Amino acid sequence: MQLGRNRVEALTDGVFAVAMTLLVLDIKVPELEQSLSSAELPFRLLALWPKFLTYAISFVILGVYWVGHHMQLSFIRSADRPLLWINILFLLWVALVPFSTALLSEYTKHRLAIVVYGANLIAIGLTLALHWWYATSRRRHVDPDVDPGLVRTAMLRVLMGPLLYLLGIAISIFSTELSLALYALIPVLYILPGRLDVHWGMRGQEKSKRAEAKKI
Amino acid sequence: MQLGRNRVEALTDGVFAVAMTLLVLDIKVPELEQSLSSAELPFRLLALWPKFLTYAISFVILGVYWVGHHMQLSFIRSADRPLLWINILFLLWVALVPFSTALLSEYTKHRLAIVVYGANLIAIGLTLALHWWYATSRRRHVDPDVDPGLVRTAMLRVLMGPLLYLLGIAISIFSTELSLALYALIPVLYILPGRLDVHWGMRGQEKSKRAEAKKI
Amino acid sequence: MQLGRNRVEALTDGVFAVAMTLLVLDIKVPELEQSLSSAELPFRLLALWPKFLTYAISFVILGVYWVGHHMQLSFIRSADRPLLWINILFLLWVALVPFSTALLSEYTKHRLAIVVYGANLIAIGLTLALHWWYATSRRRHVDPDVDPGLVRTAMLRVLMGPLLYLLGIAISIFSTELSLALYALIPVLYILPGRLDVHWGMRGQEKSKRAEAKKI
Amino acid sequence: MQLGRNRVEALTDGVFAVAMTLLVLDIKVPELEQSLSSAELPFRLLALWPKFLTYAISFVILGVYWVGHHMQLSFIRSADRPLLWINILFLLWVALVPFSTALLSEYTKHRLAIVVYGANLIAIGLTLALHWWYATSRRRHVDPDVDPGLVRTAMLRVLMGPLLYLLGIAISIFSTELSLALYALIPVLYILPGRLDVHWGMRGQEKSKRAEAKKI
Numbered sequence: 037m038q039l040g041r042n043r044v045e046a047l048t049d050g051v052f053a054v055a056m057t058l059l060v061l062d063i064k065v066p067e068l069e070q071s072l073s074s075a076e077l078p079f080r081l082l083a084l085w086p087k088f089l090t091y092a093i094s095f096v097i098l099g100v101y102w103v104g105h106h107m108q109l110s111f112i113r114s115a116d117r118p119l120l121w122i123n124i125l126f127l128l129w130v131a132l133v134p135f136s137t138a139l140l141s142e143y144t145k146h147r148l149a150i151v152v153y154g155a156n157l158i159a160i161g162l163t164l165a166l167h168w169w170y171a172t173s174r175r176r177h178v179d180p181d182v183d184p185g186l187v188r189t190a191m192l193r194v195l196m197g198p199l200l201y202l203l204g205i206a207i208s209i210f211s212t213e214l215s216l217a218l219y220a221l222i223p224v225l226y227i228l229p230g231r232l233d234v235h236w237g238m239r240g241q242e243k244s245k246r247a248e249a250k251k252i
Numbered sequence: 253m254q255l256g257r258n259r260v261e262a263l264t265d266g267v268f269a270v271a272m273t274l275l276v277l278d279i280k281v282p283e284l285e286q287s288l289s290s291a292e293l294p295f296r297l298l299a300l301w302p303k304f305l306t307y308a309i310s311f312v313i314l315g316v317y318w319v320g321h322h323m324q325l326s327f328i329r330s331a332d333r334p335l336l337w338i339n340i341l342f343l344l345w346v347a348l349v350p351f352s353t354a355l356l357s358e359y360t361k362h363r364l365a366i367v368v369y370g371a372n373l374i375a376i377g378l379t380l381a382l383h384w385w386y387a388t389s390r391r392r393h394v395d396p397d398v399d400p401g402l403v404r405t406a407m408l409r410v411l412m413g414p415l416l417y418l419l420g421i422a423i424s425i426f427s428t429e430l431s432l433a434l435y436a437l438i439p440v441l442y443i444l445p446g447r448l449d450v451h452w453g454m455r456g457q458e459k460s461k462r463a464e465a466k467k468i
Numbered sequence: 469m470q471l472g473r474n475r476v477e478a479l480t481d482g483v484f485a486v487a488m489t490l491l492v493l494d495i496k497v498p499e500l501e502q503s504l505s506s507a508e509l510p511f512r513l514l515a516l517w518p519k520f521l522t523y524a525i526s527f528v529i530l531g532v533y534w535v536g537h538h539m540q541l542s543f544i545r546s547a548d549r550p551l552l553w554i555n556i557l558f559l560l561w562v563a564l565v566p567f568s569t570a571l572l573s574e575y576t577k578h579r580l581a582i583v584v585y586g587a588n589l590i591a592i593g594l595t596l597a598l599h600w601w602y603a604t605s606r607r608r609h610v611d612p613d614v615d616p617g618l619v620r621t622a623m624l625r626v627l628m629g630p631l632l633y634l635l636g637i638a639i640s641i642f643s644t645e646l647s648l649a650l651y652a653l654i655p656v657l658y659i660l661p662g663r664l665d666v667h668w669g670m671r672g673q674e675k676s677k678r679a680e681a682k683k684i
Numbered sequence: 685m686q687l688g689r690n691r692v693e694a695l696t697d698g699v700f701a702v703a704m705t706l707l708v709l710d711i712k713v714p715e716l717e718q719s720l721s722s723a724e725l726p727f728r729l730l731a732l733w734p735k736f737l738t739y740a741i742s743f744v745i746l747g748v749y750w751v752g753h754h755m756q757l758s759f760i761r762s763a764d765r766p767l768l769w770i771n772i773l774f775l776l777w778v779a780l781v782p783f784s785t786a787l788l789s790e791y792t793k794h795r796l797a798i799v800v801y802g803a804n805l806i807a808i809g810l811t812l813a814l815h816w817w818y819a820t821s822r823r824r825h826v827d828p829d830v831d832p833g834l835v836r837t838a839m840l841r842v843l844m845g846p847l848l849y850l851l852g853i854a855i856s857i858f859s860t861e862l863s864l865a866l867y868a869l870i871p872v873l874y875i876l877p878g879r880l881d882v883h884w885g886m887r888g889q890e891k892s893k894r895a896e897a898k899k900i
Contacts, residue, residue, distance in 0.1 A: 043261060043322050045691060050269025053698025054486075057706060057779045058273060065786045077796050081787075092776065099772035103765075106691050117319075121443050124315035128308065131273045138281045139297075148293050227769050259477060259538050266485025270702075274489060333535075337659050340531035344524065347489045354497045355513075364509050475693060475754050482701025490705060549751075553875050556747035560740065563705045570713045571729075580725050 041115060044123055051127045052102045055134060059094055062138040063087045089220070090141040094133055096223040101130065101160055103226075104194060108168050111186075112177045119177060122170055126163040132156055150208040150215045154201040161197035168194060197222065257331060260339055267343045268318045271350055272311055278354040279303045305436070306357040310349055312439035317346065317376055319442075320410060324384050327402075328393045335393060338386060342379040348372055366424040366431045370417040377413035384410060413438065473547060476555055483559045484534045487566055488527055494570040495519045521652070522573040526565055528655035533562065533592055535658075536626060540600050543618075544609045551609060554602055558595040564588055582640040582647045586633040593629035600626060629654065689763060692771055699775045700750045703782060707742055710786040711735045737868070738789040742781055744871040749778065749808055751874075752842060756816050759834075760825045767825060770818060774811040780804055798856040798863045802849040809845035816842060845870065 066080035105126070112119075136156040143149035171177040172187045200222050208215040282296035321342070328335075352372040359365035387393040388403045416438050424431040498512035537558070544551075568588040575581035603609040604619045632654050640647040714728035753774070760767075784804040791797035819825040820835045848870050856863040 043265060046262065046265040046694065047269055047318060049691060049694040049698055050265055050485075051273050053482075053695055054270050054273035054702050055276075056775070057699055057702035057782075058276070060703075060706070060779050060783050061277075061709075063780075063783045065783070065790050074791075074794055077791065077794055081796065081800070091780075095776045095779065096772065099769075099775075102695060103768060103772075117443075120319060121315075124312065124319075127272070127315075128311045131276050131311065132279075132307075134273075135276050135279045135281070142281050143290075143293065146290055146293055148297065152297070227765075259481060262478065262481040263485055263534060266481055266701075267489050269698075270486050270489035271492075274492070277493075333659070336535060337531075340528065340535075343488070343531075344527045347492050347527065348495075348523075350489075351492050351495045351497070358497050359506075359509065362506055362509055364513065368513070475697060478694065478697040479701055479750060482697055483705050486702050486705035487708075490708070493709075549875075552751060553747075556744065556751075559704070559747075560743045563708050563743065564711075564739075566705075567708050567711045567713070574713050575722075575725065578722055578725055580729065584729070 041109065041112070044115065044120065045109060048105060048123065048127060049102075051131055052098060055131050056095055056098050058134045059091050059137055062134065062141055063091060086144045087141045089216075090137050090144075093220050093223065094137040096227075097157060098130065098133060100197075100223050100226040101164060104164055105167075107190070108164070108171065111179070111182060112171050113179060114177045116177070119167070119170060122163065122167045126160065126167060129156060129159040129163060133160075144216060145212050147208045147212060150212050150219075151205050153219070154205040154215075158198040158201045161194060161201070165191060165194045165198075193226075196225070200225070257325065257328070260331065260336065261325060264321060264339065264343060265318075267347055268314060271347050272314050274350045275307050275310055275353055278350065278357055279307060302360045303357045305432075306353050306360075309436050309439065310353040312443075313373060314346065314349060316413075316439050316442040317380060320380055321383075323406070324380070324387065327395070327398060328387050329395060330393045332393070335383070335386060338379065338383045342376065342383060345372060345375040345379060349376075360432060361428050363424045363428060366428050366435075367421050369435070370421040370431075374414040374417045377410060377417070381407060381410045381414070409442075412441070416441070473541065473544070476547065476552065477541060480537060480555065480559060481534075483563055484530060487563050488530050490566045491523050491526055491569055494566065494573060495523060518576045519573045521648075522569050522576075525652050525655065526569040528659075529589060530562065530565060532629075532655050532658040533596060536596055537599075539622070540596070540603065543611075543614060544603050545611060546609045548609070551599070551602060554595060554599045558592065558599060561588060561591040561595060565592075576648060577644050579640045579644060582644050582651075583637050585651070586637040586647075590630040590633045593626060593633070597623060597626045597630070628657070632657070689757065689760070692763065692768065693757060696753060696771065696775060697750075699779055700746060703779050704743055704746050706782045707739050707785055710782065710789055711739060734792045735789045737864075738785050738792075741868050741871065742785040744875075745805060746778065746781060748845075748871050748874040749812060752812055753815075755838070756812070756819065759827075759830060760819050761827060762825045764825070767815070767818060770811060770815045774808065774815060777804060777807040777811060781808075792864060793860050795856045795860060798860050798867075799853050801867070802853040802863075806846040806849045809842060809849070813839060813842045813846070841874075844873070848873070 063084060066077065066084070068074070068076055068080065133156060136153045140149045140153040168187075168191055172182070172191075175182065178187075200218065204215045204218040204222075207218060279300060282293065282300070284290070284292055284296065349372060352369045356365045356369040384403075384407055388398070388407075391398065394403075416434065420431045420434040420438075423434060495516060498509065498516070500506070500508055500512065565588060568585045572581045572585040600619075600623055604614070604623075607614065610619075632650065636647045636650040636654075639650060711732060714725065714732070716722070716724055716728065781804060784801045788797045788801040816835075816839055820830070820839075823830065826835075848866065852863045852866040852870075855866060
């Protein structure tokens with residue numbers, strides 16, 4: 037079922053591309069009343085800062101989860117119906133992000149918006165963790181000799197997200213600004229290289245060596 | 253015309269990805285009047301429940317039909333102009349789903365919205381059945397030795413959808429709530445593994461065995 | 469530069485998928501004032517018929533041009549900068565279709581809307597013809613031994629579209645309804661199999677025979 | 685990590701396709717008040733000219749950057765986490781273009797709109813230059829024997845964009861019309877074939893020769 041994987045990737049990449057690009061629709065061009073002098077425009081653009089901030093936060097965190105999904109699929113060798121459905125559930129949460137981002141950008145100081153946004157990203161993270169658990173438990177859809185250390189490291193890395201977003205929600209009791217700051221920080225943590233890259237990098241090199249060997 | 257199949261898949265995956273992600277545009281962030289206290293927001297979000305429900309129903313049922321199309325194409329070996337056009341008709345109905353979903357979410361208690369939504373999904377199901385019938389009748393575009401049991405089982409599975417949506421429309425005479433409940437149930441029925449998976453799974457294994465054999 | 473073709477296909481399929489699916493955004497759910505009885509909804513939905521009609525016309529004609537582009541690329545063996553740019557110009561017109569469709573659906577009885585819609589589709593058709601001319605003249609990007617009859621037949625078929633849309637624009641002097649009827653008819657003409665399919669089909673069979681031969 | 689490149693391409697092509705097609709949403713069908721005669725429509729459509737102009741400018745310049753990214757990836761042999769993240773940053777700026785285009789089309793005579801639009805395209809260009817620099821410095825992700833002349837020529841070509849947009853912003857002190865004219869001119873400069881094509885073309889020919897040789 038290699039074909040299957042190609043199409044799962046195509047749908048996933050499509051939903052991510054559309055969801056990431058739709059985020060921009062939340063940033064609306066300010067309308068100036070005729071009576072106002074054009075000197076008003078800079079202030080109106082500056083007032084859009086929460087829109088730009090949440091656009092960047094959501095774009096990058098969707099990039100993070102896209103990379104995570106990408107990494108998982110690079111280890112998965114086959115697929116069955118439950119795995120397909122876990123993937124569709126994952127995409128259902130991903131496609132909701134433009135809504136929760138618009139909510140957060142409109143109500144940056146309301147705890148509820150912080151909670152809804154965090155909950156959406158926790159749902160994405162947990163579904164991705166379920167995807168990994170289902171594929172790797174009893175080596176169902178990965179190579180039987182896959183490094184158990186890699187399986188564990190990847191799982192911890194995926195679970196880090198939901199934990200941090202839970203923390204972000206908890207912090208909002210004290211300060212919504214602090215929550216927002218944490219939300220902005222989470223993608224950065226994922227961008228930093230981690231222990232997982234060692235596994236991934238090695239595997240990539242091994243693969244290209246094998247490909248090299250084949251050519252000869 | 254293998255190339256052809258790749259591009260049909262690309263257009264199909266693209267239309268599905270966009271249609272599924274556009275569903276979120278129907279869930280609009282509530283606008284609070286300045287005079288209202290922020291305590292109003294939770295109630296306004298809760299009032300959006302029909303939007304969230306229909307979003308989930310439509311997202312998952314589109315996922316169902318995407319998996320169904322995916323399964324059909326995995327058996328189809330060639331294509332001709334009529335098959336291409338049946339596929340485009342199929343996509344025409346798929347791309348209408350964001351409209352019929354928005355109608356249903358706005359008028360959950362109107363029979364007409366129930367009927368229009370059901371009719372849209374019946375059209376998708378019947379076109380997918382036509383696609384399968386055209387490809388398999390006289391083994392036009394599938395392997396000549398494809399299991400007739402599989403051809404029949406897949407057809408019954410595709411036709412189950414339109415029948416259930418017809419039932420949903422009929423039930424709306426008595427209760428639109430019951431219709432909505434049935435609509436929410438239909439995707440779940442498709443998610444459960446069926447007799448078809450036996451065929452599909454076996455074929456997948458066979459294929460990977462052949463691929464295995466090729467490598468050696 | 470095979471890779472190049474893959475990516476040109478990916479961008480093209482993406483723009484077509486998005487443009488075709490965005491058409492649905494023009495069909496807006498009718499808003500009923502609170503005071504109106506729900507019996508009003510059927511009439512409001514029926515009043516949307518020009519939206520549904522133009523949605524279907526545009527969706528299918530975009531399908532026609534997608535198939536045409538698809539057929540051209542299946543003969544093209546290489547690419548250079550001008551070909552890439554003709555393709556991007558082609559996509560520029562394609563992505564405008566949601567606008568000209570919305571204009572036509574809003575002003576079905578205005579000659580200007582008929583003209584703008586027709587002009588948009590003429591631009592698509594002429595750019596596709598330019599694409600074919602550039603690729604095939606002096607056999608620049610196709611096999612040197614490609615059948616000259618096929619090159620001519622394909623060109624005539626592409627040019628049929630702009631001619632028919634020109635006729636549609638001319639007819640609008642007498643009756644916009646007649647123009648609209650012609651616009652609805654044009655995709656149907658393309659769906660009917662033509663002389664081109666003989667070439668294409670033969671080539672497809674040849675290809676699969678070669679593929680067959682390779683396997684043995 | 686060949687697989688990785690395929691998926692990076694898929695996400696990139698998806699974001700470009702969606703961003704380019706979303707541009708059309710800024711061109712809204714004019715609404716005529718009932719009282720106005722239909723003779724008003726032509727003037728209302730003509731008044732949309734800044735929307736059409738900025739649509740074309742942005743569509744083509746996105747095409748330019750898509751071709752540029754495409755050319756870079758055709759030389760890149762591997763990927764690592766930083767390269768992936770530079771790519772996502774690149775897409776973040778690309779997906780913002782529908783906003784800055786809408787701003788420019790609404791406020792063509794405001795210097796600020798000229799500055800914001802130019803800044804967005806400078807950001808795209810500089811990120812693409814960073815992508816090339818990271819991939820080629822110390823031959824990190826390209827063939828070790830890649831022609832240094834090509835690396836330099838490609839870099840200069842990428843940097844030409846940001847420089848010209850900077851000039852466009854500077855000119856706006858004197859005349860926003862002149863800036864707009866320069867913005868319209870920049871894509872044309874990129875469409876003209878340059879010294880880079882010699883490298884690219886030669887390489888393409890070499891490749892196809894190798895492929896030829898393989899077949900024999």
